[in-house]
Amino acid sequence: MPALVRDLVPAFLDFWAQAADAPPDRQLALWREYITRHPEVVADVIRGGGEPDPGPALARYPELIDRITANAALAAGWFEQAARLVAPVLQAEDLTVPCVSMVGLARSNGWVSEVDGRPTLFLAVEQVPHATAARILAAHEMAHAIQLPMPAPPWPEEGPLGHGIFAEGFATLLTTELLPEYGPAEHLWFGPGHEDWLAECEQALPAARAEILACLDATDRDVQRRYLNLHAGHHLPDRIGYLVGVRALEQLRQAYTWPQLARWDTSRAMAELRRVLAG
Numbered sequence: 001m002p003a004l005v006r007d008l009v010p011a012f013l014d015f016w017a018q019a020a021d022a023p024p025d026r027q028l029a030l031w032r033e034y035i036t037r038h039p040e041v042v043a044d045v046i047r048g049g050g051e052p053d054p055g056p057a058l059a060r061y062p063e064l065i066d067r068i069t070a071n072a073a074l075a076a077g078w079f080e081q082a083a084r085l086v087a088p089v090l091q092a093e094d095l096t097v098p099c100v101s102m103v104g105l106a107r108s109n110g111w112v113s114e115v116d117g118r119p120t121l122f123l124a125v126e127q128v129p130h131a132t133a134a135r136i137l138a139a140h141e142m143a144h145a146i147q148l149p150m151p152a153p154p155w156p157e158e159g160p161l162g163h164g165i166f167a168e169g170f171a172t173l174l175t176t177e178l179l180p181e182y183g184p185a186e187h188l189w190f191g192p193g194h195e196d197w198l199a200e201c202e203q204a205l206p207a208a209r210a211e212i213l214a215c216l217d218a219t220d221r222d223v224q225r226r227y228l229n230l231h232a233g234h235h236l237p238d239r240i241g242y243l244v245g246v247r248a249l250e251q252l253r254q255a256y257t258w259p260q261l262a263r264w265d266t267s268r269a270m271a272e273l274r275r276v277l278a279g
Helices: 009-019 024-037 040-047 055-072 075-086 131-147 161-178 184-189 195-214 221-228 240-253 258-262 266-278
Strands: 003-007 097-102 110-115 118-124
Touching: 003 075, 009 024, 009 055, 009 097, 024 040, 024 055, 040 097, 075 097, 075 118, 075 131, 075 161, 097 131, 110 131, 118 131, 131 161, 131 184, 161 184, 161 221, 161 240, 161 258, 161 266, 184 195, 184 240, 195 221, 195 240, 195 266, 221 240, 240 258, 240 266
Parallel strands: 003 097, 097 118
Antiparallel strands: 110 118
């Protein structure tokens, strides 16, 4: 399965060569020119309902530039390795996945978003700190990029909370099976150091399952962020929805293969998820 890679990192390096030592107003003007030419840089922020604020990223680029330069030569390989790993398991060798390596706003590390009607995999190289993160993250996002268009009809880019719970459980459990040398917490956070978070989530799992079951059809972004993103003030651990999804998919995997699960439309996925969470 080919990964069709578009590399925007050189465009960032050209921008930063001009902006690194420029005064703040000139930096901002150059940044606006850069995102006009490459709107992908801010697309993940806009699609999440936010407004792109370059200030924090511009302040961090000096400390990230060595990582960006080192990762620039590696990103194409991350995509290709992930495609070779994931596609055969999903029986999707004939699918071509558009991929974009880029420098974003130092917020998200990877995501899948539609470009010209096709699910496209984005990796922000400034947010990939080491080889373990690259390997897990690229495989995780490749699973999303392959799974979303496979059913008939394909999954929409935006949907209710249940879509996210199923999709994140699908991608995380799949990569856990494909890359067993990494532990569960590493797959859930794309790197080491989160075992205490996982233990906290395990304790809170019954309450989280009940809350998420009650909110499966919610389309409000705040509800979705509560369970799938970093949040402020909610009583459950950050991103606990990923673990809820993994546990649900573990149950479904007892009866279904990965190619079957990948081809479920949203109605089937929601019905099966609801059944498992209620059980």
